[in-house]
Amino acid sequence: MHLILAxxxxxxxxxxxxxxxxxxxxxxDIEEHLNASLPSLGEQVADLAxxxxxxxxxxxxLSTPVCVLGADTIVCIDHQILGxxxxxxxxxxxxxxLSGRWHEVITGVAVIQPRAGQATAEWPCWLDFEISRVLMxxxxxxxxxxxxxxxxxxxxxxxxxxxxxxxRFVAEFTGTYENIVGLxxxxxxxLLQQAGYLQLL
Numbered sequence: 001m002h003l004i005l006a007x008x009x010x011x012x013x014x015x016x017x018x019x020x021x022x023x024x025x026x027x028x029d030i031e032e033h034l035n036a037s038l039p040s041l042g043e044q045v046a047d048l049a050x051x052x053x054x055x056x057x058x059x060x061x062l063s064t065p066v067c068v069l070g071a072d073t074i075v076c077i078d079h080q081i082l083g084x085x086x087x088x089x090x091x092x093x094x095x096x097x098l099s100g101r102w103h104e105v106i107t108g109v110a111v112i113q114p115r116a117g118q119a120t121a122e123w124p125c126w127l128d129f130e131i132s133r134v135l136m137x138x139x140x141x142x143x144x145x146x147x148x149x150x151x152x153x154x155x156x157x158x159x160x161x162x163x164x165x166x167x168r169f170v171a172e173f174t175g176t177y178e179n180i181v182g183l184x185x186x187x188x189x190x191l192l193q194q195a196g197y198l199q200l201l
Contacts, residue, residue, distance in 0.1 A: 006056040006070040015183040028052035042129035046108030048072040057114040075158030077103035082158040091159040100138040111191045126191045130184040132175025
């Protein structure tokens with residue numbers, strides 16, 4: 001069975017290599033909109049991962065068995081979602097908001113198996129989410145400015161990467177490190193096992 005990662009994130013690519021020896025990368029280009037009708041933010045993020053996986057699954061020829069893995073990560077504080085910063089000023093605002101406080105990192109993961117002869121709504125789908133909590137040290141203005149100048153925050157949810165230069169800002173966390181990076185490995189392993197992929201390796 002062929003595995004496709006529906007994400008262009010280098011971090012997810014590196015993490016998934018710990019579970020799967022080989023896979024293809026096809027980036028989903030959907031507009032990201034959370035489904036507010038779902039009862040929890042975790043379920044909304046998992047559904048967004050499903051949307052990403054489905055967009056890629058719909059492009060497959062269905063001539064060979066395939067699993068498509070989608071994932072999405074959000075940072076949340078005070079019931080507010082911090083996405084990727086628009087510019088340096090926005091990045092500074094986010095980092096100042098996180099400074100000295102706890103926040104949540106939620107990653108949703110979905111695995112879809114497209115099947116010939118079935119409507120897309122009938123395709124098997126396994127999905128779940130994981131929540132970690134992160135406490136930031138108080139961030140000095142000079143450190144914040146230096147980090148933003150590095151360019152690293154600009155394509156990261158919440159304007160930071162725990163595996164990068166912002167690791168020094170993190171005082172402690174609960175949950176798994178991999179979830180904060182962007183792909184919870186044990187959750188992903190479980191979903192791939194449920195889909196029958198890992199059993200075939």
